[in-house]
Amino acid sequence: MCAGLTVYNGLRNAGFEPGDRVAVIGLGGLGHLGVLYAKAMGARVAVLSGSPDKEDEAKELGAERFISEEGTALSEALLDWEGGANIILATAPPARPRRPDHGVGEARLSGKRRSPDRTWAGLL
Numbered sequence: 001m002c003a004g005l006t007v008y009n010g011l012r013n014a015g016f017e018p019g020d021r022v023a024v025i026g027l028g029g030l031g032h033l034g035v036l037y038a039k040a041m042g043a044r045v046a047v048l049s050g051s052p053d054k055e056d057e058a059k060e061l062g063a064e065r066f067i068s069e070e071g072t073a074l075s076e077a078l079l080d081w082e083g084g085a086n087i088i089l090a091t092a093p094p095a096r097p098r099r100p101d102h103g104v105g106e107a108r109l110s111g112k113r114r115s116p117d118r119t120w121a122g123l124l
Contacts, residue, residue, distance in 0.1 A: 007033040014087045018042030023085035026092030027054045034089045035061040
């Protein structure tokens with residue numbers, strides 16, 4: 001129950017609205033719930049993961065897009081998703097330091113103007 005409330009409150013506090021594009025960083029326990037909750041609430045979901053082998057799992061959970069840390073920069077790949085995410089739900093810290101060109105910090109959060117503290121759901 002606690003994990004579910006953590007993920008739900010992250011989405012709620014970020015000002016989630018149905019139809020938002022939600023990027024979930026990490027597909028562990030909280031990430032699974034993040035994808036399921038966001039999808040059930042009417043979001044379009046992308047998963048960003050350091051494990052390329054989790055792509056099938058992400059799609060089965062309802063993600064329309066999977067972005068692996070291997071290959072293209074995360075920020076560029078996220079921006080290619082119709083200009084970026086409305087909400088980024090970070091459910092896991094990086095296991096290793098990311099290269100500067102692989103960060104999501106440069107990724108523009110698109111959609112409705114929200115105050116910075118309400119757009120980035122933050123590390124849960």
